[in-house]
Amino acid sequence: MPRFDEYTGEHLIPPYRVLDLTDRRAAFCGRLLADYGADVVKVEPPSGDPSRGLGPYPGDVADAERSLDFLFYNTNKRSITLDLETEAGRGVFRRLAADADVIIESYDRHFLGDRGIGYDDLRGDNPGLVMASVTPFGSTGEWADYSGDDLVVMAASGYMQITGEPDEPPVRQGNEHSHYPGAQYAAVGILAALYYRDFADGGVGQHIDVSSQEALITYYTDAHPALLWRKLGQNVTRVGTNSTLVIPLGAYPCKDGWIAAGVITPREWDALAEWIHEVTGNDEVLNEAYRGGNQDRAEHIDIITALFLEFAENFTVQEMFHEGQRRNLVFLPVNEVADLLADPQLAESGFWYDIEHEEGSIGTIKYPLGIFHSEEVSARRRPAPALGADNMAVYQGELGMTADELATLRGDGII
Amino acid sequence: MTSANIEAPAALAGIRVVEFGPYVALPLTGRILGSLGAEVIKVETNKVLDEMSFIPAWSRGAGQPEYQRGKRRITLDVRTEAGRDLMLEMVRISDVFMTNFRRNVLDRWRIDFPEIRKQRPDAIIMWQTGLGGHGPYYTYKSFGILVQHLSGVSLMTGLPDEPPGVVNTSYSDYHTGVFQPAGIIAALMRRNLTGKTATLESSIFKSGVATGGPALLDYQVNGRDPQRRGNRDEWAAPHNVYPCAGEDRYIAIAVSDDEQWVRLRKAMGDPEWAVAAEYETRLGRRRNEDALDAGIAEWSRQHDPQALMEKLQAAGVPAGMVSQGRDLNENAHLKSREFYQDTQYWEAERGVKATEWTEGESVSWSIPAKMSETPIPFGKYSNIGEDNAYVFGQLLGMPDGEIERLEEAGVIY
Numbered sequence: 001m002p003r004f005d006e007y008t009g010e011h012l013i014p015p016y017r018v019l020d021l022t023d024r025r026a027a028f029c030g031r032l033l034a035d036y037g038a039d040v041v042k043v044e045p046p047s048g049d050p051s052r053g054l055g056p057y058p059g060d061v062a063d064a065e066r067s068l069d070f071l072f073y074n075t076n077k078r079s080i081t082l083d084l085e086t087e088a089g090r091g092v093f094r095r096l097a098a099d100a101d102v103i104i105e106s107y108d109r110h111f112l113g114d115r116g117i118g119y120d121d122l123r124g125d126n127p128g129l130v131m132a133s134v135t136p137f138g139s140t141g142e143w144a145d146y147s148g149d150d151l152v153v154m155a156a157s158g159y160m161q162i163t164g165e166p167d168e169p170p171v172r173q174g175n176e177h178s179h180y181p182g183a184q185y186a187a188v189g190i191l192a193a194l195y196y197r198d199f200a201d202g203g204v205g206q207h208i209d210v211s212s213q214e215a216l217i218t219y220y221t222d223a224h225p226a227l228l229w230r231k232l233g234q235n236v237t238r239v240g241t242n243s244t245l246v247i248p249l250g251a252y253p254c255k256d257g258w259i260a261a262g263v264i265t266p267r268e269w270d271a272l273a274e275w276i277h278e279v280t281g282n283d284e285v286l287n288e289a290y291r292g293g294n295q296d297r298a299e300h301i302d303i304i305t306a307l308f309l310e311f312a313e314n315f316t317v318q319e320m321f322h323e324g325q326r327r328n329l330v331f332l333p334v335n336e337v338a339d340l341l342a343d344p345q346l347a348e349s350g351f352w353y354d355i356e357h358e359e360g361s362i363g364t365i366k367y368p369l370g371i372f373h374s375e376e377v378s379a380r381r382r383p384a385p386a387l388g389a390d391n392m393a394v395y396q397g398e399l400g401m402t403a404d405e406l407a408t409l410r411g412d413g414i415i
Numbered sequence: 416m417t418s419a420n421i422e423a424p425a426a427l428a429g430i431r432v433v434e435f436g437p438y439v440a441l442p443l444t445g446r447i448l449g450s451l452g453a454e455v456i457k458v459e460t461n462k463v464l465d466e467m468s469f470i471p472a473w474s475r476g477a478g479q480p481e482y483q484r485g486k487r488r489i490t491l492d493v494r495t496e497a498g499r500d501l502m503l504e505m506v507r508i509s510d511v512f513m514t515n516f517r518r519n520v521l522d523r524w525r526i527d528f529p530e531i532r533k534q535r536p537d538a539i540i541m542w543q544t545g546l547g548g549h550g551p552y553y554t555y556k557s558f559g560i561l562v563q564h565l566s567g568v569s570l571m572t573g574l575p576d577e578p579p580g581v582v583n584t585s586y587s588d589y590h591t592g593v594f595q596p597a598g599i600i601a602a603l604m605r606r607n608l609t610g611k612t613a614t615l616e617s618s619i620f621k622s623g624v625a626t627g628g629p630a631l632l633d634y635q636v637n638g639r640d641p642q643r644r645g646n647r648d649e650w651a652a653p654h655n656v657y658p659c660a661g662e663d664r665y666i667a668i669a670v671s672d673d674e675q676w677v678r679l680r681k682a683m684g685d686p687e688w689a690v691a692a693e694y695e696t697r698l699g700r701r702r703n704e705d706a707l708d709a710g711i712a713e714w715s716r717q718h719d720p721q722a723l724m725e726k727l728q729a730a731g732v733p734a735g736m737v738s739q740g741r742d743l744n745e746n747a748h749l750k751s752r753e754f755y756q757d758t759q760y761w762e763a764e765r766g767v768k769a770t771e772w773t774e775g776e777s778v779s780w781s782i783p784a785k786m787s788e789t790p791i792p793f794g795k796y797s798n799i800g801e802d803n804a805y806v807f808g809q810l811l812g813m814p815d816g817e818i819e820r821l822e823e824a825g826v827i828y
Contacts, residue, residue, distance in 0.1 A: 012615075179720065222584055332562070341631075349549055362636055
């Protein structure tokens with residue numbers, strides 16, 4: 001059992017030491033661990049993580065310390081700089097790795113091994129090391145050396161095949177969705193590996209290989225793409241904003257935005273028809289032919305959609321949302337970011353954490369850290385680190401370097 | 416590095432989990448925990464089948480192995496007094512209780528969280544909710560595909576002035592399903608180290624918003640709504656999907672620097688239009704993106720998507736075919752990683768006891784994390800109620816006759 005003298009359980013995850021060598025395609029893994037209590041140290045090249053060079057920036061003024069992309073994916077981490085392209089830098093890295101519980105990385109699969117700092121090189125000095133590699137196509141197989149960003153992974157996983165309108169090309173989900181599944185599975189694997197190492201008899205460290213392509217395939221399991229092909233010889237397709245089979249199902253315009261509505265059971269249809277009739281007085285909606293469940297209304301899609309649109313234009317989004325729910329119907333607002341920040345449910349359930357940024361231009365803003373609501377544990381709330389902010393603390397304070405040694409490495413551009 | 420040491424016990428060996436609830440996210444959590452070696456006891460009843468056996472309608476349970484492999488599946492009607500007692504007995508021998516039933520339902524069944532705590536003071540409780548278990552929306556209903564609208568993602572997808580962009584799946588159910596095992600394992604570590612227990616409430620809504628990305632900060636700092644850019648990217652060009660030979664076939668190409676552009680140009684055979692000076696720099700390619708995309712599309716549409724992907728990747732150009740089900744099913748790369756594996760299933764039939772359903776052939780993915788020391792088995796696929804004898808007999812020590820009596824009484828059913 002590990003000794004964490006300071007750990008009293010305020011945060012969910014004990015303060016395991018994690019070295020984070022990921023880029024933005026897997027940075028969410030370290031962030032998840034850091035939010036919940038792990039001591040995650042981002043190891044950046046002296047020029048900084050490449051995402052520091054990506055916007056958006058406050059006021060659109062480029063500044064490596066204020067990339068909102070970097071700030072989002074690296075909350076609650078610490079930062080040290082280290083040049084892994086030099087032998088001296090790699091020597092320092094080996095010392096860090098000898099003491100680490102976890103390393104997470106997203107380099108091309110041979111990058112670390114070619115430099116003598118892959119898992120097989122590091123485990124000798126640290127048999128308890130847990131190391132996770134998150135790559136677009138995994139560490140083995142025909143496509144293991146293929147490269148790709150969000151767009152490529154979304155395509156190759158087939159996730160794009162079912163995103164967008166049926167008569168238009170596939171479209172990517174705009175939140176760079178592929179950055180999350182692989183990172184989340186890696187976090188699960190890392191925690192399970194630590195559990196095994198620390199709480200099982202004879203537990204040791206291990207390597208975890210995560211393919212972002214595979215992870216994203218599991219994120220649309222209910223479409224069952226491979227199974228549909230085997231069973232019916234068909235491919236999954238895009239259905240667009242509105243279903244053509246279940247009516248109404250989708251997003252519909254109302255006074256000040258869009259309402260998402262899903263009416264499936266016969267009882268839900270009857271409740272909706274009654275409400276539409278109350279509002280529009282149009283008797284057509286009570287037509288017996290439209291009653292029934294699930295896909296029974298498909299042949300009447302045009303008339304029912306017209307009836308629904310005529311009805312929806314009488315309401316604001318919030319009116320439809322709350323009145324629909326009061327009538328036991330699945331009506332949900334189509335939110336913009338502004339709506340989320342003002343949403344009373346998120347506010348009251350401890351979802352947003354105010355984080356204060358030292359540098360003036362950002363101030364205090366809200367981060368989404370509260371995925372688990374709990375009376376017993378809370379998330380941490382440190383902003384993403386400035387480049388190399390923890391060099392002194394880590395290299396001198398923890399690794400025991402002398403001031404001279406650190407100064408030399410700095411002078412050589414290694415730190 | 417990737418062959419698990421078959422001598423090693425599974426990572427979560429010795430942990431027992433009670434899974435109580437249907438649909439997508441909760442069963443996914445159970446499948447992951449089961450694959451990592453926890454003993455997951457899934458409590459169901461023949462009287463109320465999980466609707467996912469009929470969604471999509473053609474599947475008739477063929478899709479269930481992807482959610483339910485690697486679990487012990489028992490039938491129990493917890494609405495009966497004897498059923499409720501057995502549920503609580505199981506809680507007493509389990510480390511984790513996880514459910515997605517609403518609070519009023521759990522209260523009605525008297526399987527509420529204070530009762531769970533009373534039976535097993537150190538149980539880790541995971542309570543999965545839709546919009547939240549507290550707060551103004553706690554009674555509100557939601558489901559899968561519509562949460563992408565609620566969580567802000569559909570208005571980040573597609574192009575400005577288009578309707579909200581939709582993916583045809585139960586969007587953030589999957590985020591929740593994979594957040595939860597992380598929370599549970601961490602809570603078990605915390606329990607082992609501090610003796611403290613935890614109740615964690617998750618929500619499908621929050622899971623979707625938590626993965627909204629830097630756009631959540633951009634609005635606060637710059638007052639800017641998310642830019643809907645379709646498949647394009649501010650920092651790269653070309654960056655789009657392009658038509659290929661065949662019906663509804665596309666390839667994604669994402670060129671992030673000038674070197675990759677030269678490689679793509681060469682792969683295209685250096686056509687006259689592409690060697691023009693305006694395409695030499697990223698900024699130039701961004702400025703002339705419509706013409707750039709049209710030029711690439713004219714070339715790509717002559718090629719098979721997979722052959723083109725492999726050609727471009729070999730040339731050092733990030734590219735990915737937009738895979739369809741057939742591609743995934745037959746893909747050599749996924750086969751060599753044993754991602755999809757054959758599985759049996761039982762064809763779901765309403766009104767018929769599951770153990771009397773017909774067996775058939777299906778396919779399921781395996782967990783997308785390969786661990787070098789501890790096994791992540793594909794797992795056994797139990798039918799609903801198949802493990803009644805193991806759980807009630809072996810674990811709870813109930814005599815055979817008693818199990819039969821309770822089956823006939825509709826309690827273990």
